[in-house]
Amino acid sequence: MQNTQAPSSTSVLEIRNMTQRFGGLVAVSDFSINLGKNQLYGLIGPNGAGKTTVFNLISGFYQPSQGRIFINGRPTAGLKPHKVTALGVARTFQNIRLWNDMSVLDNIRVAQHGALDYGFLQAVLRTRSYRDCEARIEKEARELLTFFELDQYANELPTNLPYGLQRKLEIVRALSEKPKLLLLDEPAAGLNSVDAIELIRLVKWIHENFDISILLIEHHMDVVMELCSQIKVIDFGQTIAEGDPEEIRNNPAVISAYLGDDTI
Amino acid sequence: MQRYSVQLILIALGGLITYLAYEEAIDLYIISVLMFMGVNIIMSTSLNLVNGNMGEFSCGHAGFMCVGAYVSSVLGVLLFSKNKILAAPLLNPEMAVYFFPFIIIAGGLAAALTGLLVAIPSYRTRGDYLAIITIAANYIIISAIENMNIIGGSRGFMGMKRVVNSMEDVLYLPWMVIWVFVFTIGTVWLLRRYTSSTFGKGVNAICQDEVAAEIMSVNTNKMKTITFMLSSGLAGVAGGLFAYIIGYVNPGSFNILKSTEAMVMVYLGGMGSLSGAVIAAVLFTLLTEGLRFADVLLHYLWFVPDSWHYSQVWKWVIIPLILIILMQFRPEGIMGNRELSDLFPGLKRFYKFK
Numbered sequence: 337m338q339n340t341q342a343p344s345s346t347s348v349l350e351i352r353n354m355t356q357r358f359g360g361l362v363a364v365s366d367f368s369i370n371l372g373k374n375q376l377y378g379l380i381g382p383n384g385a386g387k388t389t390v391f392n393l394i395s396g397f398y399q400p401s402q403g404r405i406f407i408n409g410r411p412t413a414g415l416k417p418h419k420v421t422a423l424g425v426a427r428t429f430q431n432i433r434l435w436n437d438m439s440v441l442d443n444i445r446v447a448q449h450g451a452l453d454y455g456f457l458q459a460v461l462r463t464r465s466y467r468d469c470e471a472r473i474e475k476e477a478r479e480l481l482t483f484f485e486l487d488q489y490a491n492e493l494p495t496n497l498p499y500g501l502q503r504k505l506e507i508v509r510a511l512s513e514k515p516k517l518l519l520l521d522e523p524a525a526g527l528n529s530v531d532a533i534e535l536i537r538l539v540k541w542i543h544e545n546f547d548i549s550i551l552l553i554e555h556h557m558d559v560v561m562e563l564c565s566q567i568k569v570i571d572f573g574q575t576i577a578e579g580d581p582e583e584i585r586n587n588p589a590v591i592s593a594y595l596g597d598d599t600i
Numbered sequence: 601m602q603r604y605s606v607q608l609i610l611i612a613l614g615g616l617i618t619y620l621a622y623e624e625a626i627d628l629y630i631i632s633v634l635m636f637m638g639v640n641i642i643m644s645t646s647l648n649l650v651n652g653n654m655g656e657f658s659c660g661h662a663g664f665m666c667v668g669a670y671v672s673s674v675l676g677v678l679l680f681s682k683n684k685i686l687a688a689p690l691l692n693p694e695m696a697v698y699f700f701p702f703i704i705i706a707g708g709l710a711a712a713l714t715g716l717l718v719a720i721p722s723y724r725t726r727g728d729y730l731a732i733i734t735i736a737a738n739y740i741i742i743s744a745i746e747n748m749n750i751i752g753g754s755r756g757f758m759g760m761k762r763v764v765n766s767m768e769d770v771l772y773l774p775w776m777v778i779w780v781f782v783f784t785i786g787t788v789w790l791l792r793r794y795t796s797s798t799f800g801k802g803v804n805a806i807c808q809d810e811v812a813a814e815i816m817s818v819n820t821n822k823m824k825t826i827t828f829m830l831s832s833g834l835a836g837v838a839g840g841l842f843a844y845i846i847g848y849v850n851p852g853s854f855n856i857l858k859s860t861e862a863m864v865m866v867y868l869g870g871m872g873s874l875s876g877a878v879i880a881a882v883l884f885t886l887l888t889e890g891l892r893f894a895d896v897l898l899h900y901l902w903f904v905p906d907s908w909h910y911s912q913v914w915k916w917v918i919i920p921l922i923l924i925i926l927m928q929f930r931p932e933g934i935m936g937n938r939e940l941s942d943l944f945p946g947l948k949r950f951y952k953f954k
């Protein structure tokens with residue numbers, strides 16, 4: 337019944353009763369969420385809980401077996417990922433997925449594909465619209481890199497950057513698409529504690545300075561507790577708790593999901 | 601001025617070759633080698649776009665060449681020469697001189713449409729599967745033409761020399777030399793513009809991480825379609841030129857060995873390097889002609905029977921051998937994925953080939 341209602345006009349991301357099955361495995365079960373403007377929402381859960389699958393469903397990489405997703409009030413059903421991106425979503429990946437044979441600058445440039453106002457013929461004929469658009473993209477990309485203090489690496493290949501900066505670059509690439517919703521999949525994974533703290537600070541800073549909602553997957557409970565106003569905990573695809581950090585901290589289901597194995 | 605030196609050199613080079621051909625100052629054989637070089641450059645750079653830049657594995661490039669060759673041949677002959685199918689030409693043969701480039705482009709368009717059919721399976725499959733599909737397409741095209749008796753079937757199709765002759769009757773110029781030169785430069789220039797635009801770099805993004813490309817707003821299916829059509833269309837142009845240079849086509853000349861030649865050139869030059877593909881095409885042409893030359897030399901030996909043609913026999917021993925040696929010692933090819941201007945940044949001052 338809930339499924340037939342119109343999406344809420346203020347929510348940036350609304351998911352209703354989404355389920356995803358891979359063969360017999362239910363990776364995500366009856367997942368619902370409502371993300372308002374400028375909200376920083378945490379999604380946590382043990383390994384294999386289905387967090388990345390939720391991101392893959394939002395970005396249109398999988399079509400949910402059941403349920404509906406709305407981005408800025410628009411349903412994403414049947415849309416290919418690049419079309420979903422055009423609705424105002426950008427994401428990073430748990431394992432960094434930069435284009436490693438392309439310069440840092442080109443990584444940002446190619447991410448503007450959805451915003452190009454020219455096509456094949458204009459590119460080949462080098463028309464005015466082509467030149468204007470390329471000039472704009474280059475300018476904006478350089479500005480963004482400077483803004484995030486990556487400009488000195490503009491012509492480097494991403495693989496030549498320290499790991500922490502690769503993580504940062506992936507976030508910058510996502511931001512370059514001017515999304516309303518940013519999905520960050522364990523942005524601090526694989527970083528040493530110093531870099532991880534730096535990166536978490538970056539996320540916080542982006543949240544405070546950009547007009548953007550963020551859905552954050554993060555392994556470290558304390559980080560999520562500190563950053564997020566709302567948290568959702570999933571385990572084996574099931575939502576086991578949601579609420580503000582205080583509620584989550586004291587929720588017995590969460591404690592047993594996270595500490596369960598150790599306490600037995 | 602300095603920045604236009606490549607353009608100036610090209611114009612001078614084109615002018616010089618045309619002049620020498622016009623005056624018959626260089627051997628017809630050398631002229632034809634130069635023209636095959638042009639055709640090979642178009643073949644290798646266009647295949648490089650798909651196999652190198654996009655990282656797909658297309659193995660049937662000669663199939664598209666075949667489509668282009670037949671469409672421009674049949675079109676040109678029907679329009680501008682007396683022929684077995686319609687007897688009289690449809691248009692005045694004198695018009696051929698104006699229409700020739702359009703005939704070649706028509707062959708390219710037909711090949712591009714064929715390429716569209718191959719693009720569609722590439723949405724879902726990559727790697728080995730796509731290789732099999734393109735090989736199959738290559739065979740289908742050849743067999744289809746072999747079974748079309750109206751255009752000569754497996755015996756082949758001719759009459760293109762008459763079209764070229766009627767062009768020369770209107771104005772005596774080495775037309776084929778001119779058009780091969782123009783289309784070769786045009787191809788490289790087109791590919792350079794495409795791959796250096798942000799739009800075209802989407803192709804490289806697909807090669808490196810297709811999932812990331814799609815999620816970061818690249819319409820991967822559209823890019824694949826455009827890229828396949830461009831690549832196969834250019835192969836069609838190469839085919840049309842090839843047909844008019846030789847004056848005769850038969851389906852057998854576009855078999856899988858011809859496709860392999862194109863692949864050898866791409867791997868020799870370096871995946872994704874446009875200048876590498878050009879250099880490799882030049883070397884490859886010289887090598888195959890060199891083998892022919894070695895054959896002539898061998899026949900000076902008294903014990904070598906006249907009927908033996910080593911170059912044809914050994915070509916397919918030597919070429920694969922070169923590939924094996926290359927994969928052993930320099931698997932990235934002559935240029936890797938770099939361009940000449942990456943190796944010699946100083947060159948950038950001298951050109952603006954965009």
Ligand SMILES: Nc1ncnc2c1ncn2[C@@H]1O[C@H](COP(=O)(O)OP(=O)(O)OP(=O)(O)O)[C@@H](O)[C@H]1O
Nearest residue numbers: 358361363381382383384385386387388389390430
């Ligand atoms: N394409 C797929 N096909 C089959 N099973 C899949 C697929 N993708 C994910 N799964 C399964 O779904 C479950 C959830 O995976 P997911 O990657 O979403 O977990 P996660 O919460 O992100 O875990 P982690 O913390 O390890 O990243 C796992 O059991 C995984 O094996």
Ligand SMILES: [Mg+2]
Nearest residue numbers: 387388389430
């Ligand atoms: Mg995950």
